[in-house]
Amino acid sequence: MIATDSLTHRYARAPRAARRPHAAPSGAALDGISIEVPAGSITALIGPNGSGKTTLLRILAGHLPETGGTVRLGGRDLPYDRRLPWTAYAHEGGNFSDDNVRQVLRFARTRPTWDETLFRHLADRFALRLRGNASKQSTGQKSMLAACLALASGAPVLLLDEVHVGLDVPARYAFYEELIAAAARAAAAGSPRTIVLSSHLVSELEPLTDAVIVLKAGRVLARTTVDELRARVVALVGPAPAIRSFLATGEGGAVLSERTLGPTMEVALDGAPSPRVLERLRAQGIESRPVSFQDAFVSLIQEDPR
The missing domain is CATH 3.40.50.300 (P-loop containing nucleotide triphosphate hydrolases)
Incomplete structure (x- = not known):
């Protein structure tokens, strides 16, 4: 060891x-x-x-x-x-x-x-x-x-x-x-x-x-571990206003990265929101997505964009 x-x-x-x-x-x-x-x-x-x-x-x-x-x-x-x-x-x-x-x-x-x-x-x-x-x-x-x-x-x-x-x-x-x-x-x-x-x-x-x-x-x-690092980072994708409103509540993990493409926004969070919160987000058109090992690493080492 x-x-x-x-x-x-x-x-x-x-x-x-x-x-x-x-x-x-x-x-x-x-x-x-x-x-x-x-x-x-x-x-x-x-x-x-x-x-x-x-x-x-x-x-x-x-x-x-x-x-x-x-x-x-x-x-x-x-x-x-x-x-x-x-x-x-x-x-x-x-x-x-x-x-x-x-x-x-x-x-x-x-x-x-x-x-x-x-x-x-x-x-x-x-x-x-x-x-x-x-x-x-x-x-x-x-x-x-x-x-x-x-x-x-x-x-x-x-x-x-x-x-x-x-x-x-x-x-x-x-x-x-x-x-x-x-x-x-x-x-x-x-x-x-x-x-x-x-x-x-x-x-x-x-x-x-x-x-x-x-x-x-x-x-x-x-x-x-590889699996734990992948599970640690979650991506949320959906309408930019809805995601910004959710981030303002502080219910998600720390923001690792974010990008906006037209009306759509994607953020990577250090820690997944609870199942109850994810269900509420889906009703607002926000989907959670798993990330690859490499993407989890890249998100983790980036500076908080905010």
């Missing part, structure tokens, strides 16, 4: 013009993050750019020290420089510097948990280039190499940060198949792997994940 308590990280304060739009107002990349990721789960980590996803994954991986709070792996508090043996971290385009692929592999194979059979299978399936300078490969080739190295590492905690970058649709879906198969094999062998997967391709995460963590401005916006 992965657990953090009041986890904080602050970078040197950037000039206001250089700050990302979703950075925490306190100047912290992470601002008191407390989460639990169940052992053996596949968890989606989603949020807008600058929300702290990469910082969180790098801290969990032992690549970056926190400036406050704690990280526990398997129930033990571990300082950042003792997390490396327990984790494998892969990110978009890898970070191979000027290393030769053979040097990269030689280092990867030093892990006691390294699975050479799995790596050979992945290398064949994805036609990995195992010669030459790793940094001179295309972004997609480097992303896939980094992802396959992490998957074959056998590390109990696997952290994947935007590894889809540069990959076409068939390659991405093939890798998802391998990820699920590897997780199932580890669980069957009695040594489950905990996987955290960050991606902007939110709709592709839906069939993969057991749980969802949503970050915004360096804070946790939601800790939930």
Whole structure:
């Protein structure tokens, strides 16, 4: 299990013009993050750019020290420089510097948990280039190499940060198949792997994940499941005057987003009105509609338009 308590990280304060739009107002990349990721789960980590996803994954991986709070792996508090043996971290385009692929592999194979059979299978399936300078490969080739190295590492905690970058649709879906198969094999062998997967391709995460963590401005916006996140957001569609009148009553959840097209208005609410209220709204020509996982996420991270 992965657990953090009041986890904080602050970078040197950037000039206001250089700050990302979703950075925490306190100047912290992470601002008191407390989460639990169940052992053996596949968890989606989603949020807008600058929300702290990469910082969180790098801290969990032992690549970056926190400036406050704690990280526990398997129930033990571990300082950042003792997390490396327990984790494998892969990110978009890898970070191979000027290393030769053979040097990269030689280092990867030093892990006691390294699975050479799995790596050979992945290398064949994805036609990995195992010669030459790793940094001179295309972004997609480097992303896939980094992802396959992490998957074959056998590390109990696997952290994947935007590894889809540069990959076409068939390659991405093939890798998802391998990820699920590897997780199932580890669980069957009695040594489950905990996987955290960050991606902007939110709709592709839906069939993969057991749980969802949503970050915004360096804070946790939601800790939930795919189904619960979908159920949390409801869309109301109907005559604009009737919807505005309903919103004025305060009987619905917080307004996440709204749009108007001629006389019709659609609003996304954080929390569905009661069945009694929904019945009354239907009599006024207002219909409630479920939203997709991706639309629920987009609505949730938007600013209240009012």
